[in-house]
Amino acid sequence: MKKVDVILGLQWGDEGKGKVVDVLTPNYQVVARFQGGPNAGHTLEFNGEKYVLRSIPSGIFQGGKVNVIGNGVVLDPILFREEATALAASGHDLSKQLCISKKAHLILPTHRILDAAYEAAKGSSKIGTTGKGIGPTYTDKISRNGVRVGDILSPDFQTIYLRAKHRHENILHSLGYDYDVAELETQWFEALDYLRSFRLIDSEYEINRLLLEGKSVLAEGAQGTLLDVDFGSYPFVTSSSTVCAGACTGLGVAPNRIGEVFGIFKAYCTRVGSGPFPTELFDETGAELRRIGHEFGAVTGRERRCGWLDLVALKYAIMVDGVTQLIMMKSDVMNDFDTIKVAVAYDMNGRQTDEFPYSVDGVEINPVYREFQGWKCDLRDCRRYEDFPEAFRRYVEFIEQETGVPVKIISVGPDREETIVR
Numbered sequence: 001m002k003k004v005d006v007i008l009g010l011q012w013g014d015e016g017k018g019k020v021v022d023v024l025t026p027n028y029q030v031v032a033r034f035q036g037g038p039n040a041g042h043t044l045e046f047n048g049e050k051y052v053l054r055s056i057p058s059g060i061f062q063g064g065k066v067n068v069i070g071n072g073v074v075l076d077p078i079l080f081r082e083e084a085t086a087l088a089a090s091g092h093d094l095s096k097q098l099c100i101s102k103k104a105h106l107i108l109p110t111h112r113i114l115d116a117a118y119e120a121a122k123g124s125s126k127i128g129t130t131g132k133g134i135g136p137t138y139t140d141k142i143s144r145n146g147v148r149v150g151d152i153l154s155p156d157f158q159t160i161y162l163r164a165k166h167r168h169e170n171i172l173h174s175l176g177y178d179y180d181v182a183e184l185e186t187q188w189f190e191a192l193d194y195l196r197s198f199r200l201i202d203s204e205y206e207i208n209r210l211l212l213e214g215k216s217v218l219a220e221g222a223q224g225t226l227l228d229v230d231f232g233s234y235p236f237v238t239s240s241s242t243v244c245a246g247a248c249t250g251l252g253v254a255p256n257r258i259g260e261v262f263g264i265f266k267a268y269c270t271r272v273g274s275g276p277f278p279t280e281l282f283d284e285t286g287a288e289l290r291r292i293g294h295e296f297g298a299v300t301g302r303e304r305r306c307g308w309l310d311l312v313a314l315k316y317a318i319m320v321d322g323v324t325q326l327i328m329m330k331s332d333v334m335n336d337f338d339t340i341k342v343a344v345a346y347d348m349n350g351r352q353t354d355e356f357p358y359s360v361d362g363v364e365i366n367p368v369y370r371e372f373q374g375w376k377c378d379l380r381d382c383r384r385y386e387d388f389p390e391a392f393r394r395y396v397e398f399i400e401q402e403t404g405v406p407v408k409i410i411s412v413g414p415d416r417e418e419t420i421v422r
């Protein structure tokens with residue numbers, strides 16, 4: 001029986017998973033999403049075209065793969081239809097390649113409104129969500145009030161829907177939040193008809209059957225470990241399990257079926273939304289990272305906060321996820337930097353630690369940095385590890401030494417070709 005390999009972001013999302021999944025998918029017959037929803041925006045670039053995937057697995061571009069939207073995902077029918085029809089228009093036929101778990105939860109129009117209402121109610125302590133209704137949908141799932149994809153096949157669907165909607169309206173009323181859901185609701189019901197045309201299945205059976213048949217499966221994570229609802233910088237997190245264990249619960253595969261765990265990180269750090277970010281740079285260097293790295297959100301267009309690589313956080317993510325191979329992205333963004341810094345510990349109110357803290361409320365964190373000389377050349381010209389300048393190899397090898405995990409893939413540009421596999 002084959003195992004499921006998992007690819008995960010190890011930081012606050014936006015590490016470049018879309019590109020790497022696209023590079024890895026030729027080795028797999030099945031690609032599955034296991035958590036998150038349209039808060040994700042996996043950007044892929046090839047043949048001069050740029051695509052952003054939100055809910056659909058990145059295997060869709062390769063043809064001949066089984067793509068699964070697993071039970072751990074939350075699906076917005078309106079955004080799904082938008083995404084799927086755009087892909088169909090560019091020649092990617094989804095109907096035969098995509099199946100969706102009946103146990104995935106539906107994002108209702110009122111979930112989106114609730115997301116906005118909760119954020120407004122939080123005032124200055126808002127999370128800075130993507131506004132896609134993610135938190136309220138997972139809240140309903142856990143509180144056993146959710147509406148599942150499989151429910152749209154029920155003759156009682158209208159009743160199920162209205163029960164949920166009325167509950168939401170009561171909450172919105174109690175928050176004193178003004179809204180108009182009529183137009184969104186019309187679009188939502190139209191989009192449900194489109195969703196019904198897909199293969200809606202018990203995907204845990206499908207995936208385990210494919211594994212038994214010897215098919216290779218790649219589980220594709222969204223967001224990143226530091227946004228995980230348990231292990232991230234709570235409460236400034238998303239509402240799903242973005243860690244490796246999330247692939248088990250989000251697809252219905254047992255822990256002993258997990259094989260390789262690919263951990264993907266940027267050579268520096270970024271974050272969108274609120275919450276702690278110890279190595280954040282508020283100076284010209286931070287602005288340079290943003291400008292050269294095009295660090296603007298794929299879903300919301302927001303400016304990403306930028307800072308140096310944080311090894312305290314990276315080691316924490318590697319531990320929680322059981323990462324077996326590292327993948328480093330966007331090293332080329334720092335091509336022209338004279339000096340590059342990496343945080344190796346935190347100084348918290350005079351006490352030094354290399355553990356990711358429970359909370360940073362009321363604590364001043366000063367990262368303890370190790371400095372590296374910049375490589376000052378264009379990494380995009382390199383095609384083999386041996387082509388890289390010594391200064392860059394020192395940076396990579398320091399990360400390997402600190403984390404104890406090999407850096408197997410290094411990406412030096414957006415294109416498929418700009419990927420060095422060791």
Ligand code: IMP
Nearest residue numbers: 013039040128129130134237238272273
């Ligand atoms: P939510 O997932 O929309 O509820 O947002 C919660 C937090 O996670 C916010 O800080 C978002 O900016 C962040 N977030 C959610 N999805 C992504 C993503 O795909 N990349 C980066 N940050 C994300």
